[in-house]
Amino acid sequence: MVSGGGTNLQAIIDAKNQGRIPHAELSLVIASRPDAYALTRAEQAGIPGLVLRKTRAVSIEAYGEQLLQVLRDNRIEVIVLAGFLTILPENVIRAYDHRILNIHPSLIPSFCGKGFYGLKVHEAALARGVKVTGATVHFVNEIADGGDIIAQKPVLVEPGDTPETLQKRVMEQAEWLLLPKALEDVACGLDK
Numbered sequence: 001m002v003s004g005g006g007t008n009l010q011a012i013i014d015a016k017n018q019g020r021i022p023h024a025e026l027s028l029v030i031a032s033r034p035d036a037y038a039l040t041r042a043e044q045a046g047i048p049g050l051v052l053r054k055t056r057a058v059s060i061e062a063y064g065e066q067l068l069q070v071l072r073d074n075r076i077e078v079i080v081l082a083g084f085l086t087i088l089p090e091n092v093i094r095a096y097d098h099r100i101l102n103i104h105p106s107l108i109p110s111f112c113g114k115g116f117y118g119l120k121v122h123e124a125a126l127a128r129g130v131k132v133t134g135a136t137v138h139f140v141n142e143i144a145d146g147g148d149i150i151a152q153k154p155v156l157v158e159p160g161d162t163p164e165t166l167q168k169r170v171m172e173q174a175e176w177l178l179l180p181k182a183l184e185d186v187a188c189g190l191d192k
């Protein structure tokens with residue numbers, strides 16, 4: 001599930017193509033907005049994509065039901081939130097307990113939870129002056145960034161870093177490696 005540029009989705013697609021995710025099939029990409037470039041990446045990779053928007057007209061529960069219907073119709077077993085910026089409804093979280101992965105661009109429990117997304121995470125890390133940050137893949141529960149941790153990878157903060165340079169390094173050195181590997185590990189565990 002995606003909302004933006006989809007570089008983490010691309011990392012998963014590349015890993016799949018290179019044989020690094022043998023235990024999972026990439027069946028569907030769901031975007032929260034029609035202009036998400038991630039949809040183009042899905043199309044180029046031959047993965048079906050669709051847009052499911054949470055509008056003000058529908059309740060969060062009804063949006064969850066719509067999502068669950070789509071997930072069931074496509075026989076989805078594991079969900080990866082790869083930069084999905086809509087809060088996931090609780091009925092979806094309950095139905096996919098320990099089957100929803102999220103990638104967060106810091107070492108949880110630092111710089112996470114409500115309001116910590118995108119560049120804000122890296123701004124906060126630089127403001128605090130940490131020398132090491134990184135990325136975390138965790139299961140999703142009802143607490144923002146509060147589910148069980150699956151994997152983490154540290155990344156050094158360099159002198160002169162800006163939120164943008166730090167974001168890029170965290171993606172290149174941690175996120176794009178960690179997420180495909182965590183997906184394979186989770187899928188492999190379900191297979192046993």
Ligand code: GRF
Pocket residue numbers: 003004005006007008009038082083084103104105118175
């Ligand atoms: C990444 O920084 C990820 O950690 C966060 O959202 C961003 C998504 O970027 N959850 P992209 O769409 O995968 O390029």
